[in-house]
Amino acid sequence: MSRSYLIGGAISAQQAEGGFNSHGFGDSVSDHMTALTDGKRYISKKILDKYHYPAHHGIRFFEHYEEDFKLFAELGLESFRLSISWAKLFPTGTEKSPSKEGLEFYHNILDQCVKYNIEPIVTICHNDMPMNLALEYGGWNSRELIDFYITYATCIFKEYKHKVKYWITFNELNGAMLEGIGMYLIGNFDQCDEVFDMHKIEDDPQIRLQSLHHMFLASAKAISLGREINKSFKFGSMFLGYVSYPETCKPEDQITALQNETVFLDYCADVMIGGEYSKVAKKYLERNNIRLDIEKNDLEELQKGTVDFYSFSYYSSTTTSYENKSDSVYGNLIVGGKNPHLKTTDWNWSMDPIGLEYFLLKTYSKYKIPMMVVENGLGAKDQVEESGEVNDNYRIEYIDSHLDAVNRAVEQGVEVISYTMWGVIDIVSASTGQMSKRYGVIYVDVDDDGNGNYKRKKKKSFEWYKNKISQSKQIY
Ligand code: BG6
Numbered sequence: 001m002s003r004s005y006l007i008g009g010a011i012s013a014q015q016a017e018g019g020f021n022s023h024g025f026g027d028s029v030s031d032h033m034t035a036l037t038d039g040k041r042y043i044s045k046k047i048l049d050k051y052h053y054p055a056h057h058g059i060r061f062f063e064h065y066e067e068d069f070k071l072f073a074e075l076g077l078e079s080f081r082l083s084i085s086w087a088k089l090f091p092t093g094t095e096k097s098p099s100k101e102g103l104e105f106y107h108n109i110l111d112q113c114v115k116y117n118i119e120p121i122v123t124i125c126h127n128d129m130p131m132n133l134a135l136e137y138g139g140w141n142s143r144e145l146i147d148f149y150i151t152y153a154t155c156i157f158k159e160y161k162h163k164v165k166y167w168i169t170f171n172e173l174n175g176a177m178l179e180g181i182g183m184y185l186i187g188n189f190d191q192c193d194e195v196f197d198m199h200k201i202e203d204d205p206q207i208r209l210q211s212l213h214h215m216f217l218a219s220a221k222a223i224s225l226g227r228e229i230n231k232s233f234k235f236g237s238m239f240l241g242y243v244s245y246p247e248t249c250k251p252e253d254q255i256t257a258l259q260n261e262t263v264f265l266d267y268c269a270d271v272m273i274g275g276e277y278s279k280v281a282k283k284y285l286e287r288n289n290i291r292l293d294i295e296k297n298d299l300e301e302l303q304k305g306t307v308d309f310y311s312f313s314y315y316s317s318t319t320t321s322y323e324n325k326s327d328s329v330y331g332n333l334i335v336g337g338k339n340p341h342l343k344t345t346d347w348n349w350s351m352d353p354i355g356l357e358y359f360l361l362k363t364y365s366k367y368k369i370p371m372m373v374v375e376n377g378l379g380a381k382d383q384v385e386e387s388g389e390v391n392d393n394y395r396i397e398y399i400d401s402h403l404d405a406v407n408r409a410v411e412q413g414v415e416v417i418s419y420t421m422w423g424v425i426d427i428v429s430a431s432t433g434q435m436s437k438r439y440g441v442i443y444v445d446v447d448d449d450g451n452g453n454y455k456r457k458k459k460k461s462f463e464w465y466k467n468k469i470s471q472s473k474q475i476y
Pocket of ligand 1 (some may be wrong): 015
């Protein structure tokens with residue numbers, strides 16, 4: 001069988017690179033996020049000796065990237081989604097010109113993509129920013145961040161314009177619609193103590209939604225300027241893909257599920273794809289007593305800088321009941337009802353490949369722009385056997401069934417540009433900071449406390465993924 005989309009792998013800077021406190025790099029919010037401590041993931045405003053901060057080392061991709069790219073090439077990856085660390089280029093976020101060493105590092109990474117004929121997909125801002133912008137400016141609540149972001153984005157557009165075609169302006173932007181955790185994603189810790197639980201930040205919807213408006217603007221302006229730098233750039237939105245089935249066929253469950261979706265997904269997608277706040281979005285703001293400060297020209301900017309493709313993460317699905325009765329399951333920042341028809345992962349995320357087909361079909365029918373599945377994978381507790389093997393059949397089953405779902409969607413007419421499995425090489429978990437929540441087909445020898453020799457090893461899924469890619473060669 002041949003295929004019309006690319007198959008690849010994905011990581012983010014802060015979960016993989018390391019390189020903290022070296023080469024004059026600045027520290028990011030992620031550098032202040034602790035490992036799981038008493039079941040909680042804290043953010044400390046200062047770096048404190050008593051905590052372990054997993055992003056300081058990640059998987060030492062900063063040092064190991066050449067060896068890792070050899071493995072990616074052996075796998076036959078056709079696309080590779082990475083993010084750039086804003087603080088590695090602009091340590092405090094406010095500098096006028098970038099760090100030469102930071103620029104060089106990403107040149108080296110992109111050169112590896114060129115060398116092995118792997119299409120890079122670059123996320124400009126993956127849930128992270130220089131810590132200074134969070135502490136001194138209140139993150140995206142400050143309109144000044146738009147200019148800082150534009151300086152950073154236009155710098156990388158000019159620098160890498162011959163090496164990158166696909167850009168994603170923000171990771172999972174609709175995460176900012178979530179109460180509490182949305183405050184972390186916009187980088188506003190103004191009301192937080194010196195050390196606080198990242199999952200328990202007091203919510204302020206006015207700040208969250210105003211910040212989101214600034215992020216929409218930053219994205220739109222960057223896209224307009226990017227197109228002036230290189231006409232063939234393609235820009236994507238990136239959303240946390242969400243499927244929550246009505247728990248029953250009661251009309252009340254249907255309407256609740258639909259209403260949740262209009263807030264969580266459509267609010268953002270309508271702006272980034274349609275170029276304007278929908279009437280439903282405006283009503284939502286009104287109902288919640290949120291007044292956006294929208295300046296002259298803002299709406300025009302949003303109209304001008306719409307995206308070319310819809311990219312999203314998809315891991316699991318939940319159920320919705322208007323009575324909110326059912327057991328909870330998690331799934332990438334989402335908590336919802338447990339679906340009795342689905343199995344769950346070691347981290348209680350439901351596994352639902354049909355949900356991916358459903359999401360692709362539904363979203364493509366609505367927006368009619370090409371889609372990219374930029375994150376999908378299984379976080380599991382892998383065991384290294386005495387023989388040294390990691391027999392991760394569960395991961396093979398997970399990826400295989402989700403690729404089948406993508407293929408079914410494509411057969412039904414959905415245009416898919418690329419599928420990049422999340423954490424193709426083991427990386428630090430974003431929500432828990434654990435290394436033991438492994439996603440990769442490549443194992444990295446490091447534990448939750450950062451102990452290990454960081455050696456890479458192929459899991460059973462490595463050969464399987466390699467064959468899967470080569471046997472279904474992409475035709476473009
Ligand atoms: C997405 C993020 O939310 O989910 C990734 O974009 C993250 O950065 C992924 O790693 C999986 O979540 P986790 O918490 O299992 O790492």
